Amino acid sequence: MTEFEFNEPELLDDDMRMVRAQVRRYVEEVIVPQADAWEQAGEIPRKAFRDFGELGFLGMRHPVEYGGGGLGAMSSVILGEELSRCTFGGVASAFTVHSDMSIGHIAHRGTHEQKQRYLPAACAGEKIGAVCVTEAHAGSDVAGIKTRAVRTAEGWLINGSKTYITNGVYGDIYIIAARTDPAAKGSRGISLFIVEKGNPGLKVARKFDKHGWRASDTAELFLDELQVPEDALLGEEGKGFYYIMSTFQNERLVAGAMSVGQMAKGIELTLDYVKQRQAFGKSLWEQPVVRNKLAWLASKTFACRTMVYSCAQMIDEGKDIVREVSMVKAFVCESLQEVLHGCLQLHGGTGYITGTPIERMVRDARILTIGGGATEVMLEEVAKRM
Template sequence: MNDPIYFTEEHRQFRDNLRRFVEQEVVPKAGAWEKAGKVPREVLRQMGELGYLGVRYPEKYGGSELDTVYSAILAEELGRSTFGGFAVTVTVHTDMASPHLANFGSPEQLQRYLPPLTRGEQVCAVAVTEPDAGSDVAGIRTRAVRDGDHWVLNGTKMFITNGVHGDVYFVGAKTDPSAKGSRGISIFIVEKGTPGFRVGRALEKSGWLCSDTAELVFENCRIPAANLLGGENKGFYQIMRNFQNERMVIGAAAMGEAARAIEMTVQYVRDRKAFGAPLWDKQAIRQRLAMRAAQVEAGRALVYHCAWLDAQGRDCVKEVSMVKAFCGELVNDVLYDCQQFHGGFGYMREAAIERMVRDARVEAIGGGATEVMLEEVAKRI
């Protein structure tokens, strides 16, 4: 795969160093993480020490002060690991949860929470989705009521990545019950161990097995008023602002996974013989892989175009929605073909392709289902 034309030597060095880290510290070990159901903290601390957990945050909080293109590189390389659970554990921490704090936190909140997050000493999660409110954020039912110097939270969150083993949670709740639709939502910082807050259960998934996913329960959970993030009743704007980054990152990870799957499959069909010749000699197979490679190149180009637009401060809601819809569907199409060309071996749990097929499915669902994304695009064309 070719680099985008605006890649600098710094971009390439960042990518190459990260790829070496993933190949040496993740790929040989992540099979055990899948069985354990979590990514070890020491790996996240290693990533923090190397600067991968605070790519776009200020140096005074442990960040590197880089731009959106580096976030796309990070997500793509994590996707290439072939372990979607590892990729989402990290990207939720770096690009879906902690940006709420980085974008809207007070100086005191930033100083308290951001340095340990960028160092990998603590893990964060964003808790917006509920049993009846996913892509439809306006459907949030969790309530927060002011009581003196505290807010009292009641409600349930569902499908929360990093929910079981997280330390800091950014929780969306309705603070103005009279407000209609998306109005009247606020975001709160809730720490693990806060009375009234508990993990209801760890959820079992089809894929992303080394990523922990939880149901969270808030029962008269009292949190200090100082833990309100970014102002009362402004949560919907905060959520929508970061959705664009979240969706771009999911698209980048999907294209990393798809590109790696094609590489693995090309090698497999060159080695695998059937009817007296390598599978690569079958025109139908090599042409299908060639088309998939072309589509992944197009998806990557769109991802990096969006990242560049965002880095320039330009509106890219339409393009990011295209990324999420196109890349989320494409990675599933690519993995379907790659598994097919692996034959019976591709259906075995020992095959990386089998795991990647399971991991890819949710990329057309999480962060905004394809159908929702296409409606966003349709509004703007």
């Protein structure tokens, strides 16, 4: 196999280099041999989460005292980048939604009791997390959610629905956004709640059959008279929108990292193919047009990687990066489409056959311009800050 690697930037310390080596080894030795079966089944075995958790990869950003690693944003970038090299986007999404987009809410905003109750099991992969924000008429427009939570003598009663929820079928810990102040307009009056699997008011309406990311489970959920105790409230009442927006910044950074990992792996697979494929009396690699195309795609990948790493460094320095991370989400995820389509083109008919890595990667890549904030929404976020 032809290896395609960039030089490691100096901003990566020895811990991050070790994380990369360990995740890559696990991906190559454990995930890749099994992932096709997971893709066919439409789910990832719980044992895979436990095994990944035992190695410390599911809690790298979370506090050490609750089973985490206490690392910064760069660890999320390395995790997303290396997981995506497995060529199964659903695997990368299921793990990162758990570690960075759902359980992170508890790590950042939970009480000591909530952290103690949920984080150790989540970091160990014994409990799987899902974040439930999107609704049928409120995707990138988070302020438009209609799910309601009403205070009762026992705590809160939640009614509504959520859709496109990764880990929604097999999850154990659900972070649910609901409107707690019906009089509040737009982004105000939204709160977050922790809901556990088995609550009779939380029902999986259906498991989606998706175009890509087929190894991860994605669900539509009904919240029907969902009763939760008072201490299920996560953070302050009415601050949910701001919590979601804060976590979105990390989600968008991870989407950029996943894109970079897919681009690099796509180029690696394509280099291997064009050096073997013969046409017109020579290998495709010997054709200048092919070499130039791959050089261009590699250059774009390097530019995207530099953006992602720079943004992670700014997060770890405590800077406000809403504009920059929106640029990353828009530019890098759109660049992913160009790079992988270019790779598929160079594979010719082989790239169009279901089951080949490059065909699967092209399908899996499409969601990254939609999920976590559509490209058009991201560009508006940039424009508002110009």
